[in-house]
Amino acid sequence: MKTRWLQVLKPLSPRARRVLGSLSFVLPILLWAFVSYVPSVWHPQVLITKPGSVEYLEPGMRMDKDAFDDEVASAREDNKPPPEGYPSNPIYLPAPHEVAIALYTAFTTPPVSQDGQWLHQSLWHSIQIIFWGFVISSVIGVPLGVLCGTYGVFARLNEPFVEFFRYLPAPAFGALAVAILGIYDGPKITIIVIGTLFQQILIIANTTRKLDVGLVEAALTLGTKNAKLLTRVVIPGILPDLYRDQRILLGWAWTYLIVAELIGTTSGITWFITLQARYQHFANVYAAIIMIGIIGVGTDMILALLGRRFFPWDRSLEKSN
Amino acid sequence: MDQFVSPTSLPSYLEQITEVRARFERLKAREVILDVQHLNKFFGTGPRLTTALKDINFCTHRREFLCVVGPSGCGKTTLVRILAGLEEKNSGEVLLQGKAVTEPGSDRGMVFQGYTLFPWLTVKKNVMFGLEVNGHGKHESEQQALQWLQLIGLEKFADAYPHQLSGGMKQRVAIVRALANQPRILLMDEPFGALDAQTRCRMQAHLLEIWRKIDITIVFITHDLDEAIFLADRILVLSAHPGEVRELIEVPVPRPRSLAQMISPAFLATKARLEELIHQSKSDDDEEAETYAMVARLTDVADNVE
Numbered sequence: 368m369k370t371r372w373l374q375v376l377k378p379l380s381p382r383a384r385r386v387l388g389s390l391s392f393v394l395p396i397l398l399w400a401f402v403s404y405v406p407s408v409w410h411p412q413v414l415i416t417k418p419g420s421v422e423y424l425e426p427g428m429r430m431d432k433d434a435f436d437d438e439v440a441s442a443r444e445d446n447k448p449p450p451e452g453y454p455s456n457p458i459y460l461p462a463p464h465e466v467a468i469a470l471y472t473a474f475t476t477p478p479v480s481q482d483g484q485w486l487h488q489s490l491w492h493s494i495q496i497i498f499w500g501f502v503i504s505s506v507i508g509v510p511l512g513v514l515c516g517t518y519g520v521f522a523r524l525n526e527p528f529v530e531f532f533r534y535l536p537a538p539a540f541g542a543l544a545v546a547i548l549g550i551y552d553g554p555k556i557t558i559i560v561i562g563t564l565f566q567q568i569l570i571i572a573n574t575t576r577k578l579d580v581g582l583v584e585a586a587l588t589l590g591t592k593n594a595k596l597l598t599r600v601v602i603p604g605i606l607p608d609l610y611r612d613q614r615i616l617l618g619w620a621w622t623y624l625i626v627a628e629l630i631g632t633t634s635g636i637t638w639f640i641t642l643q644a645r646y647q648h649f650a651n652v653y654a655a656i657i658m659i660g661i662i663g664v665g666t667d668m669i670l671a672l673l674g675r676r677f678f679p680w681d682r683s684l685e686k687s688n
Numbered sequence: 689m690d691q692f693v694s695p696t697s698l699p700s701y702l703e704q705i706t707e708v709r710a711r712f713e714r715l716k717a718r719e720v721i722l723d724v725q726h727l728n729k730f731f732g733t734g735p736r737l738t739t740a741l742k743d744i745n746f747c748t749h750r751r752e753f754l755c756v757v758g759p760s761g762c763g764k765t766t767l768v769r770i771l772a773g774l775e776e777k778n779s780g781e782v783l784l785q786g787k788a789v790t791e792p793g794s795d796r797g798m799v800f801q802g803y804t805l806f807p808w809l810t811v812k813k814n815v816m817f818g819l820e821v822n823g824h825g826k827h828e829s830e831q832q833a834l835q836w837l838q839l840i841g842l843e844k845f846a847d848a849y850p851h852q853l854s855g856g857m858k859q860r861v862a863i864v865r866a867l868a869n870q871p872r873i874l875l876m877d878e879p880f881g882a883l884d885a886q887t888r889c890r891m892q893a894h895l896l897e898i899w900r901k902i903d904i905t906i907v908f909i910t911h912d913l914d915e916a917i918f919l920a921d922r923i924l925v926l927s928a929h930p931g932e933v934r935e936l937i938e939v940p941v942p943r944p945r946s947l948a949q950m951i952s953p954a955f956l957a958t959k960a961r962l963e964e965l966i967h968q969s970k971s972d973d974d975e976e977a978e979t980y981a982m983v984a985r986l987t988d989v990a991d992n993v994e
Contacts, residue, residue, distance in 0.1 A: 579804075581800055581802050581804045582804055582806060584774055584792075584798075584800070584804070585798070585800060585804035585805075585806075585862075586806075586817070586821075587773075587774065587792035588772050588773075588774070588792050588796065588797060588798035588866070588875075589794060589797075589817055589818035589821065589822075589865070589866070589869060590792070590793055590794025590818060590821055590822050590869060591817075591821045592821075595821050599817075599821060600806070603806070603808045603809075604806070604807075604808065606808070678808070679849070680807050680808050680849040680850075680851060681807075682807070682851050
C-alpha cells in the first residue's frame with residue numbers, strides 16, 4: 368500500500384511515528400556532523416600545525432582562512448617556509464564526538480578550581496532551585512487559578528492585575544530580589560516564582576473554565592451544594608488537564624533557570640557553563656546544555672507516564688502522544 | 689393495505705375507551721406533585737427582549753408520565769431547566785408538592801441530552817454520588833447503587849468507567865443516578881436525542897419499565913412525536929415565539945404500550961392532532977422550507993430522480 372504522508376488530522380502508523388520521532392533528533396545531529404566533518408563545508412578558519420616562518424603563530428592556534436592564505440603567500444614570496452595547518456571550525460563549534468566525550472567525561476573530571484563543584488553537584492543545585500521555585504509558585508498559583516476559574520468574583524479581583532504583571536520580565540526583579548533576599552538561593556527562587564506564577568494563575572483559571580458545565584449542572588440537580596461542588600466536581604473534573612498544565616509550566620520554570628542563577632552569586636549549572644566558557648572548553652558547555660535538555664525531557668516523560676496511571680479514565684490522553 | 693388509515697376515517701383523539709378513561713380518572717385523583725402557575729420567562733433586555741415562555745400553566749399528578757413537545761425554539765428546554773432550578777423564572781410559581789422551587793435540589797432529578805456522567809468516577813460511584821453528597825454513608829450508598837444497577841441490568845459494569853459504555857448504557861446509568869436520590873419528580877431533557885433509532889426504541893421500553901416499577905413522576909421533553917405518544921399519559925404541546933401552552937392532550941392509547949400500537953387508530957389520531965398543533969404555529973423550520981423553492985435547478989431537464 369502506498370504510504371500517504373500528508374493527511375490532515377490523521378494519526379500516523381506506529382512505525383512511521385517511531386521513525387519520524389528518531390529522525391527529529393538524527394537530522395539535526397547529521398547536519399551538525401556534516402558541518403563538522405566535511406572540510407569543504409564552512410570551516411572558515413585554519414588550525415595551525417606548524418608555524419613555519421611566521422613568528423606570532425603557534426601550533427594549536429586558529430586563524431581566519433584569508434589571513435592564513437596571505438601569510439602563506441608572503442612566506443613563499445620571501446622564500447621562507449610557509450605555515451601549515453588544516454581547515455577548522457571556530458572553537459565555539461566543537462564536533463559531535465568532542466561533545467559526546469565531554470558528556471561522558473564531564474562527570475568524571477574534577478572541578479577546575481579547588482573550591483569548585485563537580486558537574487553533578489552543579490546540576491543538583493540547579494534542580495533544587497527549580498524544584499523550590501516551582502513548588503512555591505504552585506502552592507499559590509494552583510489554588511488561586513482554580514478559584515479564579517470557578518468563581519467570577521475571584522477572577523475579576525485577580526486576573527486584570529495578573530494579566531498586567533505577567534508582562535513584566537521576571538529578571539527585571541533581580542536587583543530587587545537581591546536587595547531583599549541576599550545573594551544566595553533566595554533571589555534565584557524568587558525569579559523562577561515570578562516567571563512562573565502569573566502564567567500559572569491564568570492558564571489554570573482557563574483550564575478550569577473549560578470544564579463541561581453540564582457536569583456541574585448534573586451535580587447541582589443531584590443536590591450538590593457550595594464547597595462540595597468545588598471539591599467533588601470541579602477539581603476532579605479538571606485534574607488531568609491541570610496535571611498537563613503543570614507539566615508545561617515546569618518546562619516554563621526551566622527556561623528561567625539560567626537567568627535566575629546569574630542573579631547574586633552565579634551558581635549551579637550556570638556557574639559550570641560560565642566557567643567552562645571562560646576556559647574555552649566549549650565541548651563542556653554544550654554537554655551541560657544538553658544535560659539540561661535531557662533532565663527536562665526526562666522529567667516530562669516520567670510525569671506523562673505517571674499521568675496515565677493517575678487518570679485511567681482520561682480520554683484526551685489517547686489523542687496526545 | 690389496512691395499515692394505511694386515512695386521516696378522515698380516524699376517530700377523534702378525544703375519544704377514550706373505558707379502561708383509558710378509568711385510568712385517567714385514577715391518575716387525576718392522585719395528589720398533585722408539580723404545579724406550574726402563570727410562569728413567564730424573558731431573555732434579554734430593552735428592545736432585544738424576547739418572551740421565551742408566556743403564562744405557562746399545568747400540573748402533574750403522582751406517577752404521571754408527562755411529555756412536553758413543541759417546535760424548535762418553543763422553550764421546552766428552558767421550561768425544564770426552570771423546573772430543575774437551573775434557570776430563574778421572571779414571574780409565576782413552580783410548586784413541588786406545594787413548596788416553591790428556587791434552586792436545584794435533590795427532590796428533582798434530571799437527565800440531560802448530553803452525557804453528563806462524571807468521567808472520573810466508575811459507574812457505581814456515579815450512582816453513589818447523589819447519595820453521598822446528601823449525607824448517606826458510604827456503605828449504604830454502595831448497597832443502594834448496586835441495587836439500582838441491577839434494576840437496569842448493568843451490575844456487570846459497576847466498576848467500568850463511563851467512557852467504556854455505549855451511549856444507551858450511559859443514559860441508563862444517568863437515569864438511575866438521578867433516581868438514586870429518590871426524587872419526587874424526574875425531569876428529562878431529550879435524553880435519547882443523541883442515540884440511534886434502534887437504541888432509542890429500546891431505551892423507551894426500558895424507561896417505561898423503570899417508571900412502572902417505582903414511585904416517580906416524569907416530565908419528559910422531546911421533539912419526537914412518536915416518542916411522546918408512546919411514553920406519555922398526557923402531552924403538553926407548546927407553540928413557539930412565544931412559548932405558550934397550546935393544549936394538554938390526554939393520550940388515548942391504552943397501557944401497557946407496545947410498538948404494535950404505533951399503527952393503532954388512537955395512536956394515529958393523536959399523532960395527527962399533534963402535527964396539526966405544531967404546524968399551526970410557525971416555527972423556524974417553515975422559514976427553512978421556503979428557501980427550498982429558491983434553489984435553482986442545476987441538472988439537465990431530462991435527468992430526473994423522481
